[in-house]
Amino acid sequence: MCALCGLLGTERNWSSSMASSLPMRQQRFLRIAQANRILGFFRLTLEDFQGVSYVLSSPTGRREILSDFGQLWPVAETLAARPIDPLDPALLTWLSSIPR
């Protein structure tokens, strides 16, 4: 458990297991913010749920609860009904155009 923010270290995904000087809750919100920059291209939104799960929403109101970040991309592809490819030139153009 993170002594600063009270979050249990329950995530099993490899990308979550990096030691950091930031409190876990802050790392979590940072990751959600970055994921939303990508998901915006597909009109999807990711939110924190009680510090233990995530909620992924589509513009039509479909929502899915994710227990782990490892589930994000397969579920996002289902909600977006299209492949989510980091090599897609249109996605890269979109990311490059977002004001930093």
Place this chain on the structure above:
Amino acid sequence: MTPTTSDLIPLIVLTGFLGSGKTTLLRKLLTSDLGGETAVLINELGEIGIDHLLVGEIAPDTVLLKSGCVCCSIRGDLKDAVVQLFSRRQKEEIPRFRRIILETTGLADPAPIFATVLADPMLRHHFSLGVIIAVVDSFNASLHEQLHPEWMAQVASADRLILTKTDLVPEQDHKTLRKHLRKINPTAVIMANVEVKEGDPLLLSAGLHEDSPEIEAERWVRNFTHPIRLEDDHADVHKGHADSEHPNVNSFYLVFDHQIDWTAFGLWLSMLLNRHGRSILRVKGILNLSGSAYPVAIHGVQHLVHPPVHLPAWPDADRRSKIVFIVRGLERESIERSLKVFCKHLT
């Protein structure tokens, strides 16, 4: 509590085609003193031909060798076999082994073994993945390559490539095969079976979970940063290349001068593997992360990524991030451009 590296028992994978010489290599590793701390999981005890090394049966499907090694056959699935072996070790029914060698069947792809260890909560807390050793039959390599797609998966995922039956092929063919394997997998250590010592620590290695993981990490990028020029080899391995016999299999490495944001990198790689995991035979890298004075090593096979390992030191004076990819049908330029955009625009 998170187990430390020294608490974890390395699971070394020994793969290679039927008749390629896995058992000969295994015997060489087991007959030494160092091998006495090893448990071996094999598919069928009778196949291994170790009768002359046997002391006797110490438990059902489990035999003790003269060197102190334990050999156990896998009856059900891999997870059950490993758990049972570990349980017997804890109860002191069998010697307290320090590593497991898993000998796979000939046509096995190492990726599912990787998945078994990473996905299971019990295994994850007691075992780490050691090196993947692929035995390559020099005499039949070309035939295996043409007939079985698993051959490429085994060679690409290996950390150590051991060439057997080298005495049956002319010297020139042996050199050509080495060159060919180096092109497919520039990150692996390539040795002939005759070069392997009894209980060779290079093979009985926990890889990134050794006391000095930076040595293993340095091996990954050595052949790109310090190209080995084999005799008669005029190919420029430094820049990466497409292999002529496998126009779709390509190995290359990317170098980044700037520090990398771990969150952005994690999002990018998880997206890439979700969409293109089948095409990414191997990824290995040493990253210079923002906010960290020491490097982090990452490695993955197909869809699966091993938890990143903090290295206690840089392998050399070069502080740049380096990532090696062995891919099928993907272009270096598109991967490089994508990662650069993600690192620049997500942070």
